[in-house]
Amino acid sequence: MFGLKICKDLSTEYFRTNINGMSQIISLETPANFSFKYTVKSHGWSDLPPFELDEENRWLNYVFTDKNSGSAISARISDGGGKLYIEIPDTEFNQDKLLGDVGHILRLDDDLDDFYGAIEKTNGLAWVAKANAGRLLRSATVFEDLVKTLCTTNCSWSLTKKMTTNLVEKLGTPTADGKRAFPTPQALAEVSVDFFRNEIRAGYRSPYFAELAESAASGKLDPESWLRSDLPTAELKKEIKAVKGVGDYAAENLLKLLGRYDGLVLDSWLRAQFYKKHNGEKVCADKKIEKHYRKFRSWRGLAMWCDMTENWFDEKQ
DNA sequence: GCGTCCAGGTCTACC
DNA sequence: GGTAGACCTGGACGC
Numbered sequence: 001m002f003g004l005k006i007c008k009d010l011s012t013e014y015f016r017t018n019i020n021g022m023s024q025i026i027s028l029e030t031p032a033n034f035s036f037k038y039t040v041k042s043h044g045w046s047d048l049p050p051f052e053l054d055e056e057n058r059w060l061n062y063v064f065t066d067k068n069s070g071s072a073i074s075a076r077i078s079d080g081g082g083k084l085y086i087e088i089p090d091t092e093f094n095q096d097k098l099l100g101d102v103g104h105i106l107r108l109d110d111d112l113d114d115f116y117g118a119i120e121k122t123n124g125l126a127w128v129a130k131a132n133a134g135r136l137l138r139s140a141t142v143f144e145d146l147v148k149t150l151c152t153t154n155c156s157w158s159l160t161k162k163m164t165t166n167l168v169e170k171l172g173t174p175t176a177d178g179k180r181a182f183p184t185p186q187a188l189a190e191v192s193v194d195f196f197r198n199e200i201r202a203g204y205r206s207p208y209f210a211e212l213a214e215s216a217a218s219g220k221l222d223p224e225s226w227l228r229s230d231l232p233t234a235e236l237k238k239e240i241k242a243v244k245g246v247g248d249y250a251a252e253n254l255l256k257l258l259g260r261y262d263g264l265v266l267d268s269w270l271r272a273q274f275y276k277k278h279n280g281e282k283v284c285a286d287k288k289i290e291k292h293y294r295k296f297r298s299w300r301g302l303a304m305w306c307d308m309t310e311n312w313f314d315e316k317q
Numbered sequence: 318g319c320g321t322c323c324a325g326g327t328c329t330a331c332c
Numbered sequence: 333g334g335t336a337g338a339c340c341t342g343g344a345c346g347c
Binding site: 205249 | 324325327
Binding site: 154155156158159162163197201202203204205206 | 338339340341342343
């Protein structure tokens with residue numbers, strides 16, 4: 001396992017450099033089969049604030065929150081071949097927590113050997129292991145991923161971006177350099193349903209957001225506990241679906257970000273991609289899609305995602 | 318510029 | 333368990 005443990009091990013080996021006395025750079029070792037490029041572009045999250053991706057200059061920006069102090073800092077993460085370099089302002093911030101969060105969002109502790117083994121003999125998927133793809137970018141908290149997933153339901157990607165941007169800009173903790181973190185459950189719980197409707201443009205989802213924020217802020221619901229849950233995936237899915245506004249698609253999307261790939265996360269886009277690639281552009285039942293990926297067992301959701309997003313990457317590594 | 322239609326996933330009521 | 337209609341927004345399109 002990489003992630004937190006390794007981050008702790010590295011905590012005494014920080015590589016610090018002052019840049020004009022304004023910022024410092026911390027380095028973090030990555031697993032041998034980690035690809036920065038394939039991870040940050042693994043799905044649409046890098047397009048949503050507080051993520052900011054610069055493909056040309058190869059860095060990913062994210063605004064981290066220190067839960068204890070309540071402060072937020074903007075961090076620029078870039079790849080240095082075997083290491084990540086994280087540039088942060090030269091200010092007081094819990095660096096162990098920051099490194100843990102970086103490991104979490106980039107899935108450094110994901111063990112994909114079994115997945116690569118499951119797909120290595122499958123025509124059309126060999127590139128995945130070769131490119132070290134398969135790590136799916138996620139937010140620093142499950143709560144943030146849950147809210148963002150709700151923002152993807154029943155709307156266009158542009159509306160998802162709009163809602164997420166409004167949440168961050170109107171309710172996120174500001175950083176010293178003018179950026180904002182994703183709002184905490186407490187910050188969301190302080191605004192009304194009308195605020196979600198009129199300011200966030202969440203439409204009919206507004207009461208769902210208000211209810212979710214209230215539950216998470218009061219401690220009645222603890223989305224972070226799902227990361228450590230021992231429940232079988234079907235049971236955990238049932239628990240996630242108990243959140244108003246979360247149906248099959250949203251629950252499976254969140255499970256995917258929790259590291260459980262049993263579900264295919266079928267939405268209209270994914271179905272259309274499958275019809276195009278494997279069914280002669282003809283519509284078919286979901287059961288046929290499920291049958292196609294059944295052989296990958298607990299990895300079927302990740303196998304399908306990689307299969308459908310193959311053409312997102314210009315050249316294979 | 319305005320009106321209309323459509324896509325998108327979930328909830329609720331009903332069978 | 334399956335199905336139909338409502339929910340709401342932004343984009344596309346026609347006028």
